[in-house]
Amino acid sequence: MAQGTLTIAGKEFNSRLMVGTGKYASNEQMVAALEASGAEIITVAVRRVNLAEMGKGCMLDFIDPKKYTLLPNTAACFTAEDAIRTCRLAREAGLSSMVKLEVLGDEKTLFPDNEETLKAAKVLIAEGFTVLPYCSDDVILCKKLEQLGCAAVMPLAAPIGSGLGIRNPYNIRIIMEAVSIPVIVDAGVGTASDAAIAMELGCDAILMNTAIAGAKDPVAMARAMKLGVEAGRLAYEAGRIPRKLYATASSPLTDLIGS
Amino acid sequence: MQININGEKRQVSEGMTVRQLLDELQITATRVAVEVNLEIVPKATYSEHTLQDEDKIEIVHFVGGG
Numbered sequence: 001m002a003q004g005t006l007t008i009a010g011k012e013f014n015s016r017l018m019v020g021t022g023k024y025a026s027n028e029q030m031v032a033a034l035e036a037s038g039a040e041i042i043t044v045a046v047r048r049v050n051l052a053e054m055g056k057g058c059m060l061d062f063i064d065p066k067k068y069t070l071l072p073n074t075a076a077c078f079t080a081e082d083a084i085r086t087c088r089l090a091r092e093a094g095l096s097s098m099v100k101l102e103v104l105g106d107e108k109t110l111f112p113d114n115e116e117t118l119k120a121a122k123v124l125i126a127e128g129f130t131v132l133p134y135c136s137d138d139v140i141l142c143k144k145l146e147q148l149g150c151a152a153v154m155p156l157a158a159p160i161g162s163g164l165g166i167r168n169p170y171n172i173r174i175i176m177e178a179v180s181i182p183v184i185v186d187a188g189v190g191t192a193s194d195a196a197i198a199m200e201l202g203c204d205a206i207l208m209n210t211a212i213a214g215a216k217d218p219v220a221m222a223r224a225m226k227l228g229v230e231a232g233r234l235a236y237e238a239g240r241i242p243r244k245l246y247a248t249a250s251s252p253l254t255d256l257i258g259s
Numbered sequence: 260m261q262i263n264i265n266g267e268k269r270q271v272s273e274g275m276t277v278r279q280l281l282d283e284l285q286i287t288a289t290r291v292a293v294e295v296n297l298e299i300v301p302k303a304t305y306s307e308h309t310l311q312d313e314d315k316i317e318i319v320h321f322v323g324g325g
Contacts, residue, residue: 020325030323045324048265048317049291051284058320060290075324085297089319092292092299160325209325 004237006205008041008182009098009130009151011069015040016199017229018071018184020209024218027062033212034068036222043071043100043207046090071132073100078113080120087124098130100154100186100207110160110187114141118148125149134186137171139178146179153179154207157198158188161210165194169201176202192221192228199232200240260312271310278305280316291320 006013018041024030034042044059063070072090074083080103087099103120105113112135121131130151135141137155145153155175158164165188166172176183182204189195189208198206206229215221260273264280271280277300281288293300294317300308310316 020323022323022325024323043325044321046292046319047322049286049320051265051267051318058290059322060320070321072321073324088299089292089294089317090321092301093290093320207325213325 006182008132013040013069013205015226015229016205016233017195017226018043018205018207019212019222019225020207021059021063022209023213027059029218030059030213031062033218033222034063036219036226037212038226039068041069041071043073043209045075046072046086046093069098070094070096071098071100073134074102074120076104077102078104078116080116080123083116083120084123087120087129088127091129097128098132098151099124100132100134102134112136112156114138118144121145121148121150132184137168137175139171139174142175142179142183146181150181152182152184152204154184154186156187157185157194160187161214162188163190163194163211163214164188165190166197166201169197172198172201172203189225192224195225195228196232196235199229200235202236205229260310262310262312262314262316264316265318275310276306277308277310280310281305281318284318286318291318293318 006016015038017037017039019037019039020043021030074086077083077086083103090099091097101120103113103116105111114136117133117135121133124131125148132152132154133145133150134154142153157166184205184207185198185203186207189211195206212218212222262269262271277293296315
């Protein structure tokens with residue numbers, strides 16, 4: 001498909017759909033869903049190894065590192081300090097410096113703590129990390145994150161896992177005008193039309209997990225999301241017609257029979 | 260000597276290195292990151308880094324997440 005590529009920190013990607021690897025019923029189902037989504041960037045979390053189960057292998061045994069770029073997250077971190085520590089460990093475990101910075105402010109909403117996110121981003125960028133921050137859909141905040149040197153901004157569309165869709169398309173549009181780094185909608189997408197709407201707004205990419213993993217058929221939903229993202233991007237590049245209140249005929253109004 | 264790994268107390272032999280500990284736990288070194296007393300131990304130094312009594316060790320890896 002002739003769609004422009006996505007460039008993050010100088011690296012080019014063909015897919016504009018980034019997906020998470022959590023909440024699947026099995027590793028096999030996750031692998032099939034990743035495949036169906038066409039994603040090239042996949043998020044992972046950093047956790048303690050379970051010492052009792054080490055013989056059983058780990059998630060990475062199922063993922064081809066040549067096929068996917070791993071994006072470790074700092075999920076469940078509530079302070080800049082914890083997020084920074086997690087990123088350092090992730091870099092050592094994965095030997096890549098790209099991280100999804102996520103500092104949460106509240107367990108019920110999982111809304112980001114933007115103050116702590118800014119603090120962590122500053123430290124991580126100084127340490128050479130490529131930082132992709134999950135953040136509120138706040139224009140000024142996104143500008144600040146860009147000024148600090150973040151490689152992209154990842155404003156939420158709605159609360160994580162809520163499936164509510166794009167709650168404030170106007171903010172997302174203003175963010176795209178205000179920053180020159182990629183804008184990746186992260187969190188809140190529920191179904192393929194939500195993904196298409198985000199892409200029609202002109203977002204550079206979308207990151208999602210629950211909408212796919214939580215669907216009745218995650219593999220089918222992964223493909224639906226791939227198509228939704230592609231359709232939305234194509235529509236954005238094609239340029240939609242303006243909205244009008246009254247009709248405009250599609251067929252000629254001249255040379256009618258009997259005229 | 261006694262060390263603490265991921266919140267669990269364990270008895271290990273004196274002078275054990277990080278590499279020997281990972282081997283004993285059947286952990287593939289390329290897939291994890293190791294922190295000893297809040298300091299990351301670079302993979303290249305696993306064989307040289309000797310553990311001390313009462314060390315607090317975190318061994319982490321990647322799991323599914325969004």
